Amino acid sequence: MRKGLEANPSSVTLWKTAIELEDAEDARVLLGVAVEKVPHSVEMWLALARLETYENARKVLNRARRALPAERAVWIAAAKLEEAHGQESGIVDKIVDKAVRSLDKHDAVVSRAQWLKEAEAAESAGASLTAAAVVRHTVGLGVDPEDRFRTWSDDAAGARERGKVATARAILAVALSAFPTKRALWTQAVELEKSDGTRQSLDEVLAAASERLPRTEIFWLVRAKERWISGDIEGAREVLGQAFEANPDSEPVWLAAAKLEWETGEAERARVLLRRARDKAPTARVYMKSALLERENGNFDDALDLVEEGIMNYPDFAKLHMMGGQICSEDLEKSKYSLDRARKFYQRGLTSCPKNAVLWTLASQLEERAPSYDRNGGGGVTKARSLLELARLKNPCTPELWVEAVRLERRAGNDKLASALMARALQECPSSGLLLAENIATAPRPEQKSRSADAIKRCPDDPRVISAVANLFASDRKYEKARKWFERAVALDPDLGDSWARYYAFEMEVESLAGGKNKDEAKKDVVQKRCISSEPKHGELWCAVAKAMANRRKSTGDKLDLV
Template sequence: MSRQGMRPTPLPPGSKVDFNALRAPSNYVAGLGRGASGFTTRSDIGPSMPGADGDKKEGGAAGGDETKFDEFLGNDAGVLGAGAYDDEDKEADEVWDHIEDRMEERRKVQREAKLKEELEKFRADNPKIQEQFADLKRKLAEVPVDQWESIPDIGDYTIKKQKHLDRFTPVPDSLLASAAASQATASAIDASGLATPMGGATTDLTAIGAGRNTVVQLKLDKISDSVSGQTVVDPKGYLTDLKSVTLKSDAEISDIKKARLLLKSVISTNPRHAPGWIAAARLEEVAGKLQQARELAMKGCEMCPSNEDVWLEAARLQTPENAKAILARGVAALPDSVKLWMQAARLEQTDEAKKRVLLRALERIPQSVRLWKAVVEISEEDDARVLLSRAVECCPQHVELWLALARLETYENARKVLNKARQAVPTSAEVWITASKLEEANGQPAMPDKIIPRGIKSLAANGVVIDRDWWLKEAESSEKSHPPHLATCRAIVKEVVGHGVEEEDRKRTSMADAEECMRRGSAETARAIYAHALSVFPGKKSIWRRAAQLEKASGTAESLDALLRKAVQYCPQAEVLWLMAAKEKWLSGDVAGARSILEEAFVRNPDSEEIWLAAFKVEFENAELDRARLILAKAREHAPASTARVWMKSAMVEREAGQATEERQLLTEGIRRFPSFWKLHLMLGQLEERQGHADAARLAYAAGIKRNMDAIPLWVAAARLEERGGNVAKARALLEQARLKNPKQPALWLAAVRTETRAQNTKAAEALMAKALQDCPDSGPLWAETINMAPRPQRKSRSVDALKKCNDDPFVVAAVAGLFWADRKVDKARSWFNRAVTLNPDVGDFWASYFKFECQFGGPEQQEAVMKRFVAAEPRHGERWQRVAKDPANVHQKPEALLKRVVLDLDKDL
């Protein structure tokens, strides 16, 4: 039937429709609109699959149900169940089951073997307790009967509460009242002051007073008695002592009770165990029961008379007099106990009594070194000498006794004693070292060079291993002894410094040893090491330099001059040695000596630029401009020595002399010869600026920048020139162009920031600084400038950020020191200034700030110390330092005067 045929026939207009007689729609569910849910039954959808033709004909419902039964799936086969599992499927399942059974049999053997192995491993890792003690159980059969019988009885220490069989009957109140009435006295009064009624309670004032006296007396006895035996009570401090008594808490009392029970168990089960008695006595002492502690200690002495610790503990708890008696019993029981004899000697009040006790002890124990030392310490010199003579006979193997005897004897007798000691103890190196010191101290400085080699040879023959480090430490101790034994020190170093060191490692090892000695302050030992190294490597200029630095730091001017003289003889081509020799002569004020050294250096090194410049500096610093000009003229004519630095120094001489024309000529010729040496361009531009020729200076800077694009000072000088001329925009453009040509240069960023700051463009300066820190996040000068630029409340946070980025940068450290200085935190500021100059002592600005700080807050000693360190550092860098030092007016100033001028320059802008 078509869908159109199922549509209802339209009714004529005006007729009524009977909806109950109409057929419901196909998808209609009764009550669905009111919330009901529909359901479907089998009768609604019919059978799932059509049955066979025969079944349809017969119409049997039972036959249809039987076709739905499946042997594999049962009645739940569903639509696809009919005919899904046939004989072939059954045969396939049987085949697979057979295969699974075969595989299971093959894996069974392997699985059982693996399971057995895992079980054995588990039992080996986790044995039973009876298996662990199986071997011990077997050995119990070998224990003899007497050992079985000596096992103490454990006793009954159960923690369970036992029921007490004793019964106590309470006393009737009438009996107590009658007893109280029979003992009443006339001192008993009632509370109302009238006669006490029949049966009323009374108060015995006599008993109360007696009890109070008893309590006070017990407290006095407890406080007055002590281990040291003091029994005198201070009446004025009695109340104070009562206040100082510590009351134990309930927890402490409980712990003491538990510990007492445990220790009681220990000493009861094993009364021969000395530590148990000692622990029990100390527990009672802590609990404040000194008498019980003494009793326990004494009982421990009775039970363990062969243990010296028990006797010592018992003596400690007693008064001095009782302690002496106890120790007397102890030494009677243990006559060979050194501890008991020593404690008995300590209890004596006078040295004579102590000595008497120790001598009695030595009669029993003559081989005790400890007793000999104790008795020698409290004896006079003559008696000590006699005692030590006996001591070395009783203890010949103890070197310390031999050395102590040698120190007390005369020179001749000491030599004999040391010879006997050497024979008695042939493996002792201390004897040989002491013999060397003895000879040196008695006017024989050449003997250590003989004794020490013999000693090392003898020790090696007796099988002693020569420890190089130990011998070097002995050399240092010889140097630091009082009086110092320098000859012995040098002899030891000479013999052992090369012992056991490979040939290729000798130089490096010697240098390292000398530096370590210098670090520990052993200058003579380091000097001896350098002397030995120079005897092996006389042509190594690095060793000569280190030795010269050592002599300069801790030697004399004569020793330094002699060393440098030898150095230039062995290393005539080493320019640095010639320069050091000339400089030391010049610093000592011997200008003629410096000239003679440099003249000799010219002969050995005619082509050395450094020597030419050193000769120029000697004359220039002494204001000998004509001699300096002559030297530089010869250097310019001498081809190998005619370098850019020579031309620059020549221009400096003319600048000092005020000859601007000659200076310009020299600079122009130098630039022609060395166009890539940017310092000549910079000097020419500065010359033109001083002469007031701004255009010429601008051309000089431009020419230098064109030939040296990476010369940062040229860019900065050119921008500064424009800024001073009022053209800030051009200066800004120059610095921006410089940053494009030379990225990641902190100096360029710093110059740009300062340009904006001087132009009072604060916002622009802050923006540039932010970009600078992004481009160069680890630049110390930039972070230092950031701290100084920040407003005062923000400087602390900026300094924290700077220290996180570059903690050990000296510029940041100096800036933080300045913050502490401004806050008047003197100690912190001094510490941070010291850290800054230690990190980079070559920056003169740090020294100037440090010195100014000490001038404000420090004393003359601090100022002198800073000045001394500054002169030794010889700084050459720093923006303010170079600006002041290169000023023609300050050319020949002393370093101290320059520092003070830089201090005055700190208040000016850069």
């Protein structure tokens, strides 16, 4: 080998082979000779630097830069060396800056995409400061001014998808310095810190976003919520106080401040805040939350007064009419007086909001239960049926009204009439996932498969249909198939609590059939954690439980158990 090197001292291949045959110390000596003989070999310089002490490695890389001023790998190795030995970011930044200028001076063509790859490679090697410095000095190369916002946003999203958080963070920092008032960029930065950063880094980004965009309430609210979740109640109050100064007439800020006090047991403080909100930023939702606070605290008369005041100011806000009717029918003592008051709330609501299907449904259900309030007060199934017929006449092609009509007949024991109504409903609303799922669930066992196939053809991406099919597989003990369909349902709409509840119930059943604790218990827990993370807000079954007064303060996990 030595004879070969004597004959061919400029052969990189021979030098590599010779070095591989030596131990670390002899390899270092041999590399020292090799870089003299083949100074154009980047690999030799970098290998020698890796074997040297910090001071000697700096000298080696300085020599390498003089020998190869247009080789970016040498410059980046020098930056990574300084970072690895605890040097501040300024020194690393200075080296990368020199690198870019040196390569430009020597006409070395390095594209922006290549530089970003170098940044991601540096991050993978644990050199996040180097990665950030590379991004700062190269991410704008060759980008037209009018394309910067879109290009940088896409670059950051791509880096995040590849798991390169530091690179994505650095790209967003550059973008935000150029576009400090772009809400979309701040939102992207917040999402990055929320999923991949620390609590402190998230708070810092939210603080900067709030400072740059003080009239954008969402950043104030998210920052306050994060502090509240971490147990810093005073910190959350401080953030909301700053939000008030920037947004004195903002409904979301007032309601967030009231909710903070409400949820932490400070009902009187919440009451004062809501009173001030009604004076300074009155909206229908402020009145609704004010009434809800009084209802939760058992002050039903005060709650009804607030509902009445809210309806006077906002007669077309359906939820106020609903709440008034529910307080009278559910919270007050059952009597002809409470029945009549509830009817009046619903009647006024239907006059002002004739297109609201939920109001029609509540009014119908009240009439169905009317005999339990007053035997001579009229109502019953006949009155409920006529109300729903009127509702469908005024609101054609409304699946919710058809489903309620079908369920009313089933509750009354009129199964044939219910089946006839379902057939009419599917003719009028052939692609309603709600109706198709109900049709599967209520079908006789032999017909469920054919109805499922028909429903999937009509609504292949409706989570309610997918959940109904999953339930069918579960009842046939085809657990793996059922699990796949439940997974599909929660993926289609993570905000639909009913899908999560059915999936969770399925995993609980599988666990109980297996005789207690086993590997499927972990699956049940995973479903619960994913549901908590998704924080579902919608769903027929979910809302019925989650919005019940007794469950309002319960966590998402507790509500999942109850559903």
